[in-house]
Amino acid sequence: MNSQTKENYLKSIYFLSKKNKEISLTELSDLMNVSKPTANNMIKKLTLIGWVSYEKYKPILLTDKGEKEASLIVRKHRLSEIFLSKIMGFGWEEVHDIAEDMEHLKSEKLFDRMNELLGFPKVDPHGSPIPNKSGEIYEESYINFSKIEHGNNVRLCALENSSKELLVYLNNKNIRLGTELFIKHIEPFDNSVVVNYDGYKSVTLSYEVIKNFLVEKI
Amino acid sequence: MNSQTKENYLKSIYFLSKKNKEISLTELSDLMNVSKPTANNMIKKLTLIGWVSYEKYKPILLTDKGEKEASLIVRKHRLSEIFLSKIMGFGWEEVHDIAEDMEHLKSEKLFDRMNELLGFPKVDPHGSPIPNKSGEIYEESYINFSKIEHGNNVRLCALENSSKELLVYLNNKNIRLGTELFIKHIEPFDNSVVVNYDGYKSVTLSYEVIKNFLVEKI
DNA sequence: TATATAAGTTAGACTAATCTAACAAATAGA
DNA sequence: TCTATTTGTTAGATTAGTCTAACTTATATA
Numbered sequence: 001m002n003s004q005t006k007e008n009y010l011k012s013i014y015f016l017s018k019k020n021k022e023i024s025l026t027e028l029s030d031l032m033n034v035s036k037p038t039a040n041n042m043i044k045k046l047t048l049i050g051w052v053s054y055e056k057y058k059p060i061l062l063t064d065k066g067e068k069e070a071s072l073i074v075r076k077h078r079l080s081e082i083f084l085s086k087i088m089g090f091g092w093e094e095v096h097d098i099a100e101d102m103e104h105l106k107s108e109k110l111f112d113r114m115n116e117l118l119g120f121p122k123v124d125p126h127g128s129p130i131p132n133k134s135g136e137i138y139e140e141s142y143i144n145f146s147k148i149e150h151g152n153n154v155r156l157c158a159l160e161n162s163s164k165e166l167l168v169y170l171n172n173k174n175i176r177l178g179t180e181l182f183i184k185h186i187e188p189f190d191n192s193v194v195v196n197y198d199g200y201k202s203v204t205l206s207y208e209v210i211k212n213f214l215v216e217k218i
Numbered sequence: 219m220n221s222q223t224k225e226n227y228l229k230s231i232y233f234l235s236k237k238n239k240e241i242s243l244t245e246l247s248d249l250m251n252v253s254k255p256t257a258n259n260m261i262k263k264l265t266l267i268g269w270v271s272y273e274k275y276k277p278i279l280l281t282d283k284g285e286k287e288a289s290l291i292v293r294k295h296r297l298s299e300i301f302l303s304k305i306m307g308f309g310w311e312e313v314h315d316i317a318e319d320m321e322h323l324k325s326e327k328l329f330d331r332m333n334e335l336l337g338f339p340k341v342d343p344h345g346s347p348i349p350n351k352s353g354e355i356y357e358e359s360y361i362n363f364s365k366i367e368h369g370n371n372v373r374l375c376a377l378e379n380s381s382k383e384l385l386v387y388l389n390n391k392n393i394r395l396g397t398e399l400f401i402k403h404i405e406p407f408d409n410s411v412v413v414n415y416d417g418y419k420s421v422t423l424s425y426e427v428i429k430n431f432l433v434e435k436i
Numbered sequence: 437t438a439t440a441t442a443a444g445t446t447a448g449a450c451t452a453a454t455c456t457a458a459c460a461a462a463t464a465g466a
Numbered sequence: 467t468c469t470a471t472t473t474g475t476t477a478g479a480t481t482a483g484t485c486t487a488a489c490t491t492a493t494a495t496a
Contacts, residue, residue: 005483025444036444038484045482057444057491087305088331098325105323107316113306223453243474254474256454263452275461275474 002049004104007073008032009042010051011103013062014070022059071135076111077103078130082121083114108133119170120177122158122214145213146191153182154215166212174198180218220267222322225291226250227260228269229321231280232288240277289353294329295321296348300339301332326351337388338395340376340432363431364409371400372433384430392416398436 012031016023029039043060046052051066062070080099084090090098105111112133115121122142123129131137142157156179159166170176175197184202185194191207230249234241247257261278264270269284280288298317302308308316323329330351333339339348340360349355360375374397377384388394393415402420403412409425 003482026442034483035485037446037486040445041483084328088328088335090327090331094327098323098328101323101325105316105319107319109308109312110302110306110316113308117306221452244472252453253455255456255476258475259453 002069006042006046006049006051007104009039009046010066010070011073011077013046013052013060014067014074017062017067022061024059028060068135071131071137072133073103075131075133075135076105079111079114079118082118082130087114087117119159119166122160142214142216145193145210145215146207148183148215148217150183150186153180153218154213155180155218156213157216158214160212160214166209169209173203174200181215220287224260224264224267224269225322227257227264228284228288229291231264231270231278232285232292235280235285240279242277246278286353289349289355290351291321293349293351293353294323297329297332297336297339300336300348305332305335337377337384340378360432360434363411363428363433364425366401366433366435368401368404371398371436372431373398373436374431375434376432378430378432384427387427391421392418399433 009028009032012028013023016027016031020027025036025039025043028043029036032039034042043052043054046066047054050063051069053061053063077099080102081095084095084098084102115130121130129137143154144160145154145156148154156175156177158177175181179197182196183193184196187193191210192204193210194202194204196202227246227250230246231241234245234249238245243254243257243261246261247254250257252260261270261272264284265272268281269287271279271281295317298320299313302313302316302320333348347355361372362378363372363374366372374393374395376395393399397415400414401411402414405411409428410422411428412420412422414420
């Protein structure tokens with residue numbers, strides 16, 4: 001299996017390639033805090049795995065396979081951070097270090113469950129997107145509910161920034177990802193909306209709530 | 219630092235010593251699924267760390283230091299299991315494997331927070347006790363609230379078996395570990411009790427609730 | 437464009453964790 | 467109590483990840 005060590009190298013390469021596309025051994029060895037021969041040695045192994053392509057004296061290039069693999073680690077990291085912050089009540093400044101460790105946890109189910117409990121967040125609280133299980137970062141063109149006009153009906157697809165309180169609130173209202181909302185009225189004064197959905201009629205949702213809804217028209 | 223590998227050996231030794239006190243190399247190598255020379259080699263290293271004491275051809279003995287260290291790993295494992303089950307909604311059969319991985323997470327704060335969110339459980343759902351942060355397994359003589367008679371006042375010290383629902387309930391009632399409960403009345407019909415605590419007067423707690431309370435008299 | 441400096445490579449060594457093959461010690465049963 | 471079997475040890479090898487020292491290639495600028 002792929003060791004934590006290799007995963008950490010891959011992640012470093014991934015972040016370096018976001019800025020530069022081409023990465024030098026020195027940049028990598030600096031970021032990883034290892035000697036250049038160590039980084040060189042590791043790059044040869046990562047080439048064998050197929051995560052990077054490398055030729056002597058040339059820059060390091062991340063392959064598609066490597067990029068996908070790295071995205072999955074980033075996904076685990078970001079889900080962990082949000083989970084630690086929203087569900088476990090850690091301060092945002094505390095979560096990074098713990099997530100560095102958690103991102104290497106092997107259980108896929110664990111992260112799927114976190115994702116679910118968090119309401120499938122599209123982005124972490126800093127606005128960084130969460131890659132999906134295939135390692136793809138969808139730049140879905142969901143629309144913020146607050147931009148929708150009367151007469152449209154929408155499906156809730158994602159939450160912009162889902163606090164624990166919001167999730168509990170939506171749970172109580174029986175609104176979940178996929179719920180179809182039929183807009184009866186938009187109140188201009190406070191931007192609240194009145195909707196029908198499932199068995200519920202004329203439910204008022206405040207702007208505080210709906211500004212977090214990423215929806216698509218149906 | 220102590221590697222996950224060493225921690226796993228230590229845990230195996232810990233569980234073997236619960237049954238036998240003296241452990242043979244063969245038992246260990248069998249449990250760890252490694253060859254005898256590998257186990258032998260590792261035992262020498264664990265002796266150096268001070269977790270076990272060992273002399274050629276003699277049985278393996280766990281030291282106090284080793285026992286403490288092992289308890290801390292068990293603590294992390296059991297807290298993880300309860301957390302996965304109670305807070306994350308995993309089936310009890312799914313949690314073990316994930317906890318095997320989580321028990322090696324380094325953050326102390328993470329497990330302290332789990333402990334807190336779970337209401338400081340004394341035992342896991344199978345009745346196995348949770349070692350404390352010092353690695354001690356206290357066999358505290360807390361009394362189950364249902365055994366307390368009228369006229370006594372008590373402090374809530376632990377929960378026997380704390381479901382998520384119970385924790386949410388107690389949270390709403392503002393009852394937490396350490397809360398002092400003054401018994402006004404015990405209803406013989408349904409074993410419910412009426413208590414005063416903090417700012418609250420004459421609050422009725424059902425038997426369903428108080429049967430989970432481990433308390434001490436004050 | 438020649439060369440000083442930066443970047444990258446090779447060689448050789450070390451620790452951790454593992455193996456197999458061969459041998460030695462302990463023990464259990466005839 | 468003698469020996470066959472089980473148990474444990476030694477020796478030597480391998481892979482992963484790391485290092486330093488010495489060397490080579492690339493590059494930047496004088």
